[in-house]
Amino acid sequence: MRNFFNIQYDYIYFFYGLAFFFLAIICFGIRKDRRHGLPWFLLGMFGLIHGINEWLEIFPVIFGSSDAFSIGHLIILGLSYLFLFEFARSGFSRGGKTIIGVWIYPIILVLVLLGGRYGFSEFNIASRYFIGFPAGIFASLVIFRGAQLEPAGRKSLLTLSIAMALYSILAGLIVPKADFIWAKWLNADSFYQVVGMPVQLVRGVLAMICAMALWFFPPALPNVKLLPKRYTIPFKPSKWMILLTLTILVGMGWAFTNYFDYYAGVQLIKNIQINTNSPINQLMTKLTRLERIAIVISKASSVKTTLTTRTDEDLEKAAAIIEHYQRELENSGCLLLDNQGLVVISVGDVFLENKKNQSFASAVYFKQAMSGKTGYHFALGPTYNERIYSVSFPVKDHDGKILGVVVLKEKLSAARIIKYRFVGIIITMFVCLLTMVFFVVLKNRENQILFMKEVNEQLNSVDRMKNDFLAVVSHELKTPLTSINNAATILLRGWPDKRVTQEREKELLEIILNNTHRQTRMVKDLLDVSKIEAGAMSMEIKLTDLIVLIRETVNTFQPLAEKKDIKLLLSVEKESLLISIDPDHTHRILANLIHNAIKFTPDHGEVMVKVKEIRRNVKISVSDTGIGIIEEDIKNIFNKFYRSSDARVRQEGGSGLGLLITKGLVEAQGGKIWIESKLNKGSSFNFTLPLGPEDKGDSHA
Amino acid sequence: MHKLILIIEDEVDIAKTIRYSLEGEGYDVVIAGRGEEGLEKAKQHKPDLVILDLRLPRLQGEEVCKEIRKDEQIAKTPIIMLTSKDAEADRIIGKVVGANVYMTKPFDLDKLSAKIKELVGPSEGLS
Numbered sequence: 001m002r003n004f005f006n007i008q009y010d011y012i013y014f015f016y017g018l019a020f021f022f023l024a025i026i027c028f029g030i031r032k033d034r035r036h037g038l039p040w041f042l043l044g045m046f047g048l049i050h051g052i053n054e055w056l057e058i059f060p061v062i063f064g065s066s067d068a069f070s071i072g073h074l075i076i077l078g079l080s081y082l083f084l085f086e087f088a089r090s091g092f093s094r095g096g097k098t099i100i101g102v103w104i105y106p107i108i109l110v111l112v113l114l115g116g117r118y119g120f121s122e123f124n125i126a127s128r129y130f131i132g133f134p135a136g137i138f139a140s141l142v143i144f145r146g147a148q149l150e151p152a153g154r155k156s157l158l159t160l161s162i163a164m165a166l167y168s169i170l171a172g173l174i175v176p177k178a179d180f181i182w183a184k185w186l187n188a189d190s191f192y193q194v195v196g197m198p199v200q201l202v203r204g205v206l207a208m209i210c211a212m213a214l215w216f217f218p219p220a221l222p223n224v225k226l227l228p229k230r231y232t233i234p235f236k237p238s239k240w241m242i243l244l245t246l247t248i249l250v251g252m253g254w255a256f257t258n259y260f261d262y263y264a265g266v267q268l269i270k271n272i273q274i275n276t277n278s279p280i281n282q283l284m285t286k287l288t289r290l291e292r293i294a295i296v297i298s299k300a301s302s303v304k305t306t307l308t309t310r311t312d313e314d315l316e317k318a319a320a321i322i323e324h325y326q327r328e329l330e331n332s333g334c335l336l337l338d339n340q341g342l343v344v345i346s347v348g349d350v351f352l353e354n355k356k357n358q359s360f361a362s363a364v365y366f367k368q369a370m371s372g373k374t375g376y377h378f379a380l381g382p383t384y385n386e387r388i389y390s391v392s393f394p395v396k397d398h399d400g401k402i403l404g405v406v407v408l409k410e411k412l413s414a415a416r417i418i419k420y421r422f423v424g425i426i427i428t429m430f431v432c433l434l435t436m437v438f439f440v441v442l443k444n445r446e447n448q449i450l451f452m453k454e455v456n457e458q459l460n461s462v463d464r465m466k467n468d469f470l471a472v473v474s475h476e477l478k479t480p481l482t483s484i485n486n487a488a489t490i491l492l493r494g495w496p497d498k499r500v501t502q503e504r505e506k507e508l509l510e511i512i513l514n515n516t517h518r519q520t521r522m523v524k525d526l527l528d529v530s531k532i533e534a535g536a537m538s539m540e541i542k543l544t545d546l547i548v549l550i551r552e553t554v555n556t557f558q559p560l561a562e563k564k565d566i567k568l569l570l571s572v573e574k575e576s577l578l579i580s581i582d583p584d585h586t587h588r589i590l591a592n593l594i595h596n597a598i599k600f601t602p603d604h605g606e607v608m609v610k611v612k613e614i615r616r617n618v619k620i621s622v623s624d625t626g627i628g629i630i631e632e633d634i635k636n637i638f639n640k641f642y643r644s645s646d647a648r649v650r651q652e653g654g655s656g657l658g659l660l661i662t663k664g665l666v667e668a669q670g671g672k673i674w675i676e677s678k679l680n681k682g683s684s685f686n687f688t689l690p691l692g693p694e695d696k697g698d699s700h701a
Numbered sequence: 702m703h704k705l706i707l708i709i710e711d712e713v714d715i716a717k718t719i720r721y722s723l724e725g726e727g728y729d730v731v732i733a734g735r736g737e738e739g740l741e742k743a744k745q746h747k748p749d750l751v752i753l754d755l756r757l758p759r760l761q762g763e764e765v766c767k768e769i770r771k772d773e774q775i776a777k778t779p780i781i782m783l784t785s786k787d788a789e790a791d792r793i794i795g796k797v798v799g800a801n802v803y804m805t806k807p808f809d810l811d812k813l814s815a816k817i818k819e820l821v822g823p824s825e826g827l828s
Contacts, residue, residue: 474785475756478807479715479785481806481807482715482718482806483714485807485809486715486718486722487714489722489810490718490721490725490810493725507717508718514714
């Protein structure tokens with residue numbers, strides 16, 4: 001498994017970078033509506049720069065590293081982490097101001113520079129420990145906070161937060177191995193040993209998770225100028241389809257890249273065309289050189305002797321000869337095999353694992369040599385950018401019988417060949433990026449359409465509400481008119497021989513008067529309701545003695561209460577309470593509640609008004625021993641035009657607006673209103689008014 | 702024998718004024734304030750005419766109308782529907798559920814009397 005991953009690092013870096021580009025594209029696609037105050041653009045910059053960083057990492061893997069490269073890489077890496085940190089810092093704001101100021105940056109840079117004193121690779125590690133890790137954790141926390149503040153995007157943001165936290169651990173703490181602080185034992189190598197796969201691969205997967213989490217983040221308002229002309233979504237990719245497509249593309253790219261690699265090797269062996277300028281020819285020159293040396297060695301007499309005698313002395317001599325020639329080459333080794341393919345002599349440090357008596361009988365080049373020809377082989381080396389070229393030549397005795405095989409192996413860094421792999425990666429890169437952009441554009445369009453649909457829905461519902469309102473209002477206004485109209489008609493018909501008595505006449509006139517009043521109230525209430533809804537209710541806040549106000553209101557209702565023999569009582573804690581309220585509105589609230597209480601309490605009942613101070617509020621309750629309120633009504637009683645279906649209530653009439661206005665007046669003063677009730681036992685309407693800091697308990701009485 | 706008219710209307714004043722008008726013309730009148738009550742009384746008294754308000758709490762006017770039409774004994778009773786809603790839409794509802802006549806509030810009492818005479822004839826005598 002180790003070897004499998006070892007040679008795939010270039011592709012792993014490609015995938016890692018790709019994931020960050022995906023994240024960046026999605027971040028840039030989140031529109032400017034910063035409802036949560038999270039600066040997604042900055043996260044996108046992090047993704048973009050980090051993606052570039054990871055793609056640049058492919059180069060040293062394929063072509064070998066250089067100092068200039070390392071410095072550049074470090075700067076870019078640091079820059080990407082700074083963006084991540086800035087994302088977290090500006091996202092961590094309350095009321096428009098960031099909580100942690102820009103002063104944090106000098107501190108971080110000092111820490112990183114301190115780390116750099118130990119050496120260059122320590123710089124890298126220091127920037128991961130002191131910028132990368134804190135940035136990632138900070139970002140994770142800020143996103144988590146964002147998830148709490150925005151219920152619609154909770155799932156997405158939570159996933160993003162967790163993935164980001166894991167990423168920051170893996171990128172910020174799992175660093176290249178070094179003697180710096182914890183890097184001794186907690187590093188990429190130890191990770192690989194414990195987990196079995198390279199940390200870069202896991203980081204790439206986490207970055208992909210971050211990107212996908214954001215993909216499903218509910219969009220902010222899209223750019224309205226780009227509205228689609230039709231309201232149908234032509235093709236709507238589901239999240240599984242996107243994942244599947246990307247996985248297939250990345251997988252195919254990987255296979256494609258590896259195939260290129262293999263293909264290049266095969267081409268090398270098959271097409272031995274001499275082209276003076278081609279890089280393959282350079283390799284051919286190397287091969288020819290190897291072949292030459294192999295032939296020379298195979299002709300050496302001591303080599304031939306050794307194959308037959310195998311004495312220690314002969315072996316030593318042969319080994320010396322071989323070493324002499326083999327030393328011409330760098331990074332090479334030589335094997336002397338007998339005609340069964342077993343190792344007789346092994347020289348050179350290239351193949352430390354080739355021991356004596358190891359069998360190479362199955363090796364291609366052995367078989368080729370045994371058939372009398374020169375054998376060639378081209379294979380992958382133990383590390384990524386190495387190739388091993390092998391040339392074999394038979395050792396023949398004077399009769400032409402094959403005694404054994406000389407194998408010369410050379411390790412070459414054939415960068416040019418590996419470029420094929422690189423080409424494979426580049427092609428995959430383009431295809432994947434194009435696909436991602438395609439998906440993001442589609443998603444954006446889908447978002448726009450959904451947004452339009454929502455706007456449409458809202459407009460429709462406003463329209464419906466308007467129609468409902470008109471219907472109800474017209475009904476409420478027409479009803480008293482009907483009664484007035486009818487009563488007047490009957491009166492005007494005259495009564496002599498139709499059965500209309502004087503008593504009845506009086507009743508009809510009362511009907512006219514009452515309904516006129518009813519209509520007047522209705523019109524007034526409607527005007528008040530629209531004022532409250534428009535937020536245009538005029539409020540005149542004055543410092544008022546609440547107890548005095550309540551007492552006055554209660555007194556005005558005494559006569560009405562007495563008519564039904566209802567006891568109207570007032571219970572207070574103190575004789576006086578100064579509070580900043582609108583006295584007219586408060587009077588109206590009380591009047592409405594007390595009037596209702598009296599209306600709905602049968603004769604000989606009781607209505608109690610209680611005033612109590614609770615912490616920062618005054619609580620006023622109007623309780624009665626009346627008919628109570630049915631459950632259905634408790635839910636709806638404050639709604640516009642709501643009329644109870646309870647017959648006992650209906651017969652008292654009413655516009656259905658009174659309590660709505662009362663609630664509006666309570667809330668406009670910063671209070672709350674609620675009901676408690678037991679059917680047939682009584683009800684209690686309670687409301688609070690806030691006590692401001694300047695309100696005193698007592699006034700001078 | 703006076704003809705009986707059933708008024709199913711929840712607004713007390715409107716019901717009262719219609720009743721006075723009709724009694725003034727000699728009809729006997731029964732009032733019901735709720736749909737269910739109205740249905741019961743219709744089945745019980747078998748009136749010669751029903752005046753029905755479309756907008757009732759709980760059991761709606763349309764339902765009452767349908768129920769009356771379903772019951773064989775009273776299915777043929779002429780029904781006058783009253784409402785203050787939009788004329789067009791409710792005219793259609795009225796037709797669908799089987800009302801004979803449809804009037805929007807505020808209506809002319811004289812017109813109502815005329816319609817009633819049309820449907821059931823004068824208060825006394827045969828229809």
